[in-house]
Amino acid sequence: MQGDAYLKCIDPQCGLEYPIENTNVQCEKGHLLDVKYKNKPSPKLKEVFYKRRDSENSIFNESGVWRFRDLLNFCQIDTENLEECSKYLVSLDGAEGRQSKPYRMSKAANFIDISNDNLWLQPEGYNPSGSFKDNGMATAVTHAKMIGAKKIVCASTGNTSASAGMFAANEGINCDVYIPAGQIAPGKLSQAYQFGAQIIEVDGNFDEALKQSLDDAQNHDGYTVNSINPFRIEGQKTIPFRALEYLNWEAPDWIVYPGGALGNTSSCGKALMELYEWGWIKKIPRIAVINSEGASTLSDLYNGKFENEELRWNKGNPNTGLISRYYDHLDKEGLRPKTKATAIQIGRPANILKGLRALEFTNGVATTVTDSEMLDGMSVVGLNGFDCEMASGASVAGIKKLINDGIIKKDEVVVGILTGRQKDAMIPVDYHKNPENKFAIPPKN
Ligand SMILES: *Cc1c(COP(=O)(O)O)cnc(C)c1O
Ligand SMILES: [Zn+2]
Secondary structure (H helix, E strand, C coil), rough: CCCCCCEEEECCCCCCEEEECCCCCCCCCCEEEEEECCCCCCCCHHHHHHHHHHCCCHHHHHHHCCCHHCEEEEECCCCCHHHHHHHHHHCCCCCCCCCCCEEEEHHHHHHHHHHHCEEEEHHHHHCCEEEHHHHHHHHHHHHHHHCCEEHHHEECHHHHHHHHHHHHHHHHHHEEEEEEECCCCHHHHHHHHHHHCCCEECCCHHHHHHHHHHHHHHHHCEEEECCCCCCHHHHHHHHHHHHHHHHHCCCCCCEECCCCCCCCHHHHHHHHHHHHHHCCCCCEEEEEEEECCEEEEEHHHHHCCCCCCCCCCCCCCCCCCHHHHHHHHHHCCCCCCCCCCHHHHHCCCHHHHHHHHHHHHHHHHEEEEEEHHHHHHHHHHHCCCCCCCCHHHHHHHHHHHHCCCCCCCCCCEEHHHHEEECCCCHHHHHHHHCCEEEEEECCCC
8 A cells, every 4th residue: 555645736737746745735826735645546445335334442433533543544544454544633532523323304305395215314523523624623633643633723613623723632632713703603712722722813714814824834834724725625525435434334315514614515526436336336316415595605606607608627627717816805895704514604615625526526506595495494303303404504504495496306415514512502502492483393481
């Protein structure tokens, strides 16, 4: 396996390549990077992954991320050598991704109006820091450790900082967190404090916080762990891996995500591209990205709501001018992303081009839902005895909308990703106090 992994620019006209130790998150022309592997993994690994579910006391088998380590082997280690694994792979004692798999939720199916047999919802909030971010943080911090970084840096709408803080504390390295002041859920901010991260409050929104954090990382020897980092994307591939494994590698018709910075969309697309190329799946599930109506950059551009042009990856020739003009338009009109679902309150999704590539490969769709629809989606998940946050409610609300619009057919199999656990205590309290809300159970006195 030696020397099999490298980094490559996603722009096919540019295509610059870098050794795996490279820490720049972009090529020198400013394009995003992919982690690539030269070798094609054997389909026999499916059995190996399955067997590792009986962990035999190895945290790298317990981990829902590292169980698939042969498909994320950018450290280029002997994946069966557990000593080598412990030397290189960063893990929260095997807890990342361990509890996440698709579940049936009959009340959600009923609300969506789909047969209970056709709907799977996968709670990624059951990760140790409470969101899917732990899947990608395990791999990003592994790379940080591989290159000897002393400090990891991120901007965050909340969950990235909770995850980065937890991993940094566990590894004994420093962590700087840039947050949009006053715009993150107290339950997430408190985690970052508790794990000993250095909080830097930015007077602006997430997009501005990201810009500052990238500058800081570059100028002060920090290692960026936002999803613009291609190693984050590698770990998050295990979200669809776990879903597919659970479905015996029979691809569903749809995989549905809330859309923020589009790291998840990008990593699901990359996972599906790889699995299809290797012949592990015969059918390509379609990805649906659900934006909030108040932060709808991808949906607007993809659906031709700006300058009447439907933005596409276009085989690596996207109209990036259209994206710049859209951002200029947001700035000029003073339009700021606005939704109570702060995890997806993002106007400039850093991974938009990888997101478009994922949508093109999977014949995907993008749409929007309102805050009130997300709250209903979140609440009906709660009534099934599962816990998710408002942004995750976008997956449920989005599936409902796409079924209603006839885009998802009722006989199709759908996997919705519930990205995070509830950390904003007052959201459900306020929801249930108002008897006008669909699932409200108001308190009695
Ligand atoms: C980060 C986050 C998102 C957005 O995911 P992207 O990969 O940035 O699109 C959605 N939901 C929750 C709960 C999150 O923490
Ligand atoms: Zn490039």
